[in-house]
Amino acid sequence: MTEQRKGRITKIIGNMVAAQTDAHIIQNEVAFILHGKERLKSEVIRIRGNLAEMQVFENTSGLKIGEEVEFTGELLSVDLGPGLLGQIFDGLQNPLPDLAKECGFFLKRGVYLEALSSESKWEFTPLVKSGARLRAGDRIGFVPEKIFKHYIMAPFHLAGHLELTRISPKGSYSLKEPIAQLKDEEGRFHDVFLKQTWPIKIPIQAYAEKLKPQEPLVTKMRLIDSLFPVARGGTYCVPGPFGAGKTVLQQLTSRHAEVDIVIIAACGERAGEAVETLKTFPEIIDPRTGKPLSERTVIMCNTSSMPVAARESGVYTAVAIGEYYRQMGLNVLLLADSTSRWAQAMREMSGRLEEIPGEEAFPAYLESRIASFYERAGIVRLRDASIGSLTIGGTVSPAGGNFDEPVTQATLKVVGAFHGLSRERSDARRYPAIDPLISWSKYPGFIEEKQEDRGHQILRKSYEAAQMMKVIGEEGTSLPDYIDYLK
Template identity: 45%
Template structure:
């Protein structure tokens, strides 16, 4: 119930001070002034309070009334979320544009989901059944590829009995679809809509070990630096290194069921690219539009800075909701540096003591709380789901020693460091094979062995070792040149160059190369390792490296990523035979 809780005493940008506070609560949702600007109580001190508002505070003046909603800042969770685009506090941007044009009026709001559209509801339980929080009551086909499970709200405590439930039919989300009675005898009318505070993680039964990789179709990620479903990874890089492009590629092709893309403080044209591209891109798993499994949170650089701070919590709460249904959800947060900068500005406005580089002292706590909401979970309804977080970091000048990058490294187990020199050389994804790492690799090895065989991990280790050896040899090459090296070491440089160009480099614009199945990745890597093993044996027998380079079978290795599609794996066997025969002929001729 809305009520007057105080009046404005001072305005400092997005921070509003109110005096003579009565009956206010921490983190309470409020409306300020005649325009009903949305805000949130962030500090209470006796009869005064501090509010951060999520719109421009221009025009607010001392004496303006502040009304409390009696609940925290929350999101609406119901069918209709998939395919939507929201701002940082879950206002539907398409609906707001229709109401006020390209520039939103202050205080304007609209329901996050349509209350007029009817959905096809099918019950999953019967009257008289005992239920608990999170249990599935029925199903709604939200899109052609996503079934929305209507669950018992998590606010219900203990066991409850279903007194009545609607039969299969068409209903609005506000229709009462079930009535349940809890252990205290209180009855609850349940609709398809739930609300949940964005700053409170949704409860689960328990965490599960991370044993299954998130398959992205990007070879440098899947093979060298894999990410587990339920894991968290930092994606740092300087301006222009390809952070957004890498996140777009992962969002398009990864095997998550749901994508939540949070444009947190980045340029609006990047979100426009997503809106323009995703409806026309086909999901390789379902054959449907990618927007049928995507939710966009757009709080771009020209939107209020305080809403940027809330946007990541809005996104992760929606992700947890779908996780509770048993889905695997991937979050793209672009960029957490802009989120941290929003916290820095708000902290300064509230006159808090700054820490390193002006960031608030609680920055590590906030970063940890965000990434800890990732995980593979056993849900309360006994389904299993996961939230995977890919957080881009934009360190000024590409300096990875700055606070946001360093604190993020403490709370993630994978690090996809983007290299400026690779990006400027048009080598994408520009993930550095020297500075990047994944601590998930040992946990995922049993899965790789079961699905891809032991050779996959063995070949991967060979290539990683060669890349490290090549990095050391490059220091010598800078001093004396490559011709001063023996042919055995020159061959290491040759193989690593081929590995970079033929395997690690991947074109997002080529229909054959933009996505690689694990089977294709394994075949490509096997051929490159075969080239290494057979080539070095030939060099030991006196074959010159120049002769090996001129082989047509070797040139075909460089082109294989573009010439062999995911469904043409038999061609790799032909290439293998041709490569072996060609090198064997060289050895015989040399003898």
């Protein structure tokens, strides 16, 4: 690290730190604040002249004006490679079990571990020969990971046509050993490893075509599959008041949905809920394989007690991992719980940046941020004609169950299905507590449209009859209305 890539702290407001520097810095690059022996990770979120404003992913207590900041010149990135499945990460992709072994019950700030063990050996099998013409994202070989073939692909950041100049024979290799070499159109050589890194806020687009979601995703929950279907590669949201069963519904979906990989982003969840998820998932038996469900699951865990900046990085890290497995032709389901707490983190940081607030003090760019997140879902045709999909389902926790608040409304503008939970149904112990009178879906399902409309019509009539019976009682209700109520 040269002197030109350094700066000094000039302002500290909560977990937002401003540093003055003469270095050429870029938006969203990673910086480290040097506090004694600690190196606190942060991300540049705004640049004004020679002032860089950063969100710190750690507790900032004890930091002082004048302390040194190192700028890395690298964007906040995720490690992609074999070994992700079955892992539990925090928002910065630190493996939490390893972090607990390192630090004990109370995690220390400034401790960052490698997401994937560089010492582990993987049995690599090549699929192409030297001299092959490739492009970014094309498959070079594979290693077995749990029940899947984990394809090793040409690095996503390489542009144009690539020539494979060398490839290793079948054998065991670690993540640090190069298994191939590529030459780009400008004659530069690039080593290929089992692992690659990718900036979390940039979508992976190494595919031939993005398709329109049409095929229904089977969740094996009758209410969803019949009346409010979700398409494979589509988006949906589950808003509802606290305690209405959002997390339970997501766990049921992850267990029974017909997908290959499940990624759970616990964003700002209460610690009790996160602990329950971490305890139950290893014990849940996958109905498809008869093995623990955790073998095809990746969990990103950010509790409400962790720094708010890590919530945003956790959501983007989860979606980047989802896109990576989609590139292998797999069907991926990403469950974000809850996007409201991510929005609250944005509001907190926006206030510290002194930006002009929007509705309910959320930033004016709230809608565009939520839209850009859900737009990373989709079903894609890869260059070898295989199909992969990433389905995104996010829960929303509106205060008091008010669906007119900004986060819910911004989400409804971009998703394809809306599964609204109601307090009345959850209090009556009717699970899933999806209210069929307010929920909707734009996706085609298994039932013909005419029959689906008929089902909605019966539900509306039944509700009207029930409301009337509350006023006039059963005795004053006509027989046809009572039959509608029973339906």
